[in-house]
Amino acid sequence: MVSPYVSAMLGEERSALLQRVVEGLPSETLHWLSGYFAGLATQRGPVQEQAPAPTPVVQAVPEAWLTIIYGTQTNNSRMLAERLKHQAEASGLSVRLYRASDYPVREIAKERLLYIVISTQGDGDPPDDSRGFVEFLLSKKAPKLEQLRFSVLGLGDSSYPKYCEIGKILDTRLAQLGATRLLNRADCDVDFEPVAQGWLDQAVGKATEELAPKTATAVVTPLRTAPPAPKHGKEAPVTAEILVNQRLTGRGANKDVRHIELSLGDSGLAYEPGDSLGVWPRNAPELVADFVSLLKVNGETEVTRDGRALPLQQWLTEELELTKVSKPFLERHAALSGSTDLQRLLAPEGAEAFRALLKTHQIIDLLRLWPAPWTAEELVRALRKLAPRSYSIASSQKRVGTEAHLTVAVVDYVAFGARHTGTASYFLATRTGDEERVRVFVEPNDRFRLPRDSARDVIMIGPGTGVAPFRAFVQERAETGAKGRNWLFFGEQHFRSQFLYQTEWQEALKKGELHRISLAFSRDQVEKIYVQQRLREAGKDLYAWLEGGAHLYVCGDAQRMAPDVHEALIDIATTHGGRSREDAESWLSTLRDEQRYQRDVY
Template sequence: MELQVTNSPFNQEQTELLNRVLPTLSPTQRIWLSGYLTALQSTAAPNATAEAAPEVSLPAATSVSREVMVLFGSQTGNSSNLAKKTAKLLEERGFQVTLSSMGDFKSNTLKKLQNLLILVSTHGEGDPPDSAIAFYEFLYSKRAPQLEELRYSVLALGDTSYEFFCQTGKDFDKRLEELGAQRIVPRVDCDVDFDEPAADWMNQVVQALGQTSTAAASAVSAGLAIGDSAETEYSRSNPYYAEVLENLNLNGRGSDRETRHIELSLEGSNLQYEPGDSLGIYPENHPRLVDELIETMGWKPEESITLKNGDALALRDALLRHYEITVLTKPLLEQAAQLVPDSGISKLLEPGKEQELRSYIEGRDLLDLVQDYSLKGVTASAFTGILRKLPARLYSIASSSKAFPDEVHLTVRTVRYEARGRNRYGVCSVQLAERIQPGDQLPVYIQHNPSFKLPDNTDAPIIMIGPGTGVAPFRAFLGEREETGAEGRTWLFYGDQHFSTDFLYQVEWQRWLKDGVLTRMDVAFSRDTDQKVYVQHRMLEKSGELYQWLKEGAYIYVCGDEKKMAHDVHAALGTILEQEGGLSPEEASEYLIRMQQEKRYQRDVY
């Protein structure tokens, strides 16, 4: 929306100047400017006529402690990365900051804290990340203390395509309030495009904590942002365009599956990664879906669309590269119902129809929505205004940078299926399979994952459980161990459909077995026998030996499907502890939680 003389306190010259400048500012620059103006206002002369900016106040602000605990619960690394930025921001402004994972935090010290910032993601169907489970359970137990002296704020990360959006953050926020703690600033819930709301939350928190004096407020308010306006390093907000070196199908002829092995060049990027980290790729939507959507809505492909950051793109390019069009969410349907009140969408959102809404959203895309509810007639500008940004896709890195300097490898299963009379495509996987060739470039960044790392002790034995593409990080683990000469024993459980066509990286596993890098390997090919056999069945068959490895300090790593496989593997581990260790179900559960706290049980599940 443009400023006008009639809707603002500015004269004509000021209005024209602001309308030229504001659309060119990045989100980071806008946040910085906001902080700068707040600081300027706080030091303005008493007779200044500008309207005072709203402030966030704390009870007993004059006695606010300068000590802050920044606590994060992270599954893929986003909360961890934001927590580090928050801590750095506070330290630069003179606060004494302690940064900790929830998995490392001693719960009995909670009552001693005065300022607590929680940054936490929600995993699966409303569950806490693995590293946050123990702290979460402590807060909801009878042992949780009253916290009247505590001030806190929560930054919740989630995905609106999931029913229990930001549930873990909401639970923490609610429970801390129940225990008597007072909010520094209200909780902020972030969708997958979290940079701007996270920056705004940090801005508010630091300003509120800094309101012990006018001078402190001024120092804190100026220049707050989580990004760097002169950003030179490649990152999530500034991806590197990596050249594709190789793109191969790993499955044999006759397989029902297609799994791409992608090799990318990082030469000259200065991007660093470790085994266990992920690579983010910003994908493009399928051109066929984009064209069908434009045709159905009666739009013009070349029509100019203004993005939220002020950039202008042709409609087709915006739908290809910027907007998410393959996933429906409840917030999207709510906005669509407001956009077209007589469409009938509002009936789907009525109380008591939660299951019907859930069933409709599952597996449908934007084209389904506009066809089912006859939304033709809405302008492209109005419709794209309710769409969220196309999120990056994260893939576990399948290479060791020590074995492949200046390269990064991925293992990607191609998703194709037919539903409701149309072919459906995995956004990134089909782009890689059909439209990316060696020599092409992809916008990428490294997603560090401190929650999925090899043990510091290279003599420690490791057990890796990764069916299908879940085996990707274990190729990186073994490549790293080979290059570093690690002596610890290694055991891989791997599974897929058919031995003859679906044994991913078979030659490499066999070479590592021969060379002793891989101590032992158990495989499960579910479609080669009358009775389906999966990795958890192989684990139970070897329960005695597996339990012995655990007694000898083995680390367990699980990667792959969270909904089914990871649950079944977790249950198998519990059964092994009960059968071989003589533990009760409760004791087995506590044993696994203890292993998670000791970082001996790590999962990279999705």
């Protein structure tokens, strides 16, 4: 039915014609038409005649705005920041949302209300998209902010000693600059939803009070609605069938690396090169049996948590984290066991030993080495919820269609006299027969994208399983006919047994889909050789590629490889670009800001 307002604007005949034209059109087309008609109006210039005015409605017009800045490596912070924006806008607030790398830092002196949602990577590092923002705030260039009211939501992983460190640093720094906390900082663990949603609700309430919108007369003319929620995601995964589970590493290799191909079927799930696939694993039956046996509890005992009653065995298999030690669990275990050794680890002076324990021990090791009288109920309450694991997608959908490929290093080793496995990698590696189905979802990664200009050259640095997204990059560039050159740096321990996708790279070189490959196999000679050494050896050419507009990508280990590669790039800029170290670092920062130096590290 045509609204009276439309009839008044167009007349009965034209409004009826418009109704026939738009009838049955999908929402995407209507959105496009709204922009098309707005463009026509702009081309025709200002309105010459005043149309009958629509009936005014009362709307809240905010005196000021709320600015939200997020920093993310895995998109969780972005998701929460977008949710905060939607909640605030639904409360009538004017909101600006920025990724930290896109925020014009000089504007911070003008802000009156600022919320920051930011994650911490590894042992206290900012996400790659936030480094410039964090460095600015911590520098002498940061202005006094007496007029600013703020709050920080930090995301992290309590299995790292510097849990939510970046959120804490920014919270402290803003206060040092004279800003006032509108709401206390909140720190979220891997299972972030309960804490995050509470903070979001309070943040919206405080912002609404602070901005104090006036009541004014305004005309509401919505041209665009919020996009619909995706059909599939973390909480609504797709059940995918494993089509191929093939070992890539040969005999004698120290690692078991698998190439896994999954069918997404008719789910409609789409991804781009650079995205990751989230996998919901289950804990190994052997590990669950060890927990039940060691603690002398009944696996059939029904336990209630968060309003859900399940048998203990089901909690341990499908719902709870059984491998990675978290600080809260360690604190509770230290108290139950009465171990002074564990309690010393939790003291400030035990930080280094605590860090070492987190790297070397799984939860089952704590239970074996420091026995404690856990009950089924206490155990279920103390363990973290099982979280999905992310794997870089190793395929281009333009080539593989409804499939998604992964490159998975299986964690399987002996420590403290017992076998240890990785939750998701072992789960994927052991899917056979009727168990060849897993729950998956796509995690977009907008900060790890091929250049829009396909004529640009691409340099890819991916040792080990870090090569996965670059298999997707090369496939995509071949399928789209990209004119730019592709240069891959790959490293592993041994050429014969660990040259991942060797035949594919050789075939890509023959076809001209890959133009150059530089290899580093660390254990094939007395002197260990890593990719950073190959970077330095090819420094002159690499610098020329970058100066010519190439995009550079790094994927893999965040603790050692990524910093070593970064240092090698600084050396290359000083050696072949005649830059000082300070200028070289500034040059890399500029490449990062231009999204020509992108990293996906973990």
